[in-house]
Amino acid sequence: MYCADCGFRMKFSRNQKMRGVTTGNPHQIVVGSYNCNTYSQYGKGVCHTHYISQRTIEQIVLNDIRSMMQLVEEDEAKARKQFLARKQRQESQQISSDKEKLRKAKDRIAELDGLMQSVYEDKVSGEIPASMCTKLLTKYEAEQNALSAEVQEIEARQLMQKQDERDVDEYISRLKKFRNAEYLTRQMCLELIDSVTVDEFERGKQERDIHIYYKFIDKGYTGKSDD
Secondary structure, eight states: OTTTTOBBBEEEEEEEEEEETTTTTTEEEEEEOOOOOOHHHHHHSOOEEEOHHHOOOOOOOOHHHHHHHHHHOOOOHHHHHHHHHHHHHGGHHHHHHHHHHHHHHHHHHHHHHHHHHHHHHHHHEEEEEEEEHHHHHHHHHHHHHHHHHHHHHHHHHHHHHHHHHHHHHHHHHHHTTTTTOOSOHHHHHHHHHHEEEEOOTTTTTTTTEEEEEETTTTTTOSSSSSO
């Protein structure tokens, strides 16, 4: 888990231990909190003091996972579209125009093939001089090469889009494994969570922002500049 203000990992601190009983077997329950490690090491000159209790953050994460699962249970097709849009948010405008660009580029490449063949035939028949033939062929080939590069770029993006769809399907599949979970477990975190960031309290506000980045549908936390 990370401090969103300084970008460094928050350190878990054990505050106390108490005895508990589960199905008749005694065990230890650790009561702790996550504290900004940067503040602990370097003081307020680098980051502000802030922390969050273990129970609070676990409940927040669990509730968010449950809300994701509820979306899937209510309408899986709609949830899948929402998750895919979340993953592709920065690329959505590009995605919507790629299909038409690809069609036009391939049509033009085929048209250029025909034009180049016609130029060769005109040269052979003597209808145009060799110098004109060379000039036209050079022009057509340059345009065709540029269009071929554009086609490759678009097709590569489309492959990424297919991977995005597979990622979303995997995320939903993992969500379903924990549909009846009563507690946040280590296995849930390992399979679903990439990272979590905790902001500090702002003066005059009773709430603070907590960001949960999920595997397969989020790009993950990369630092302070990450939104």
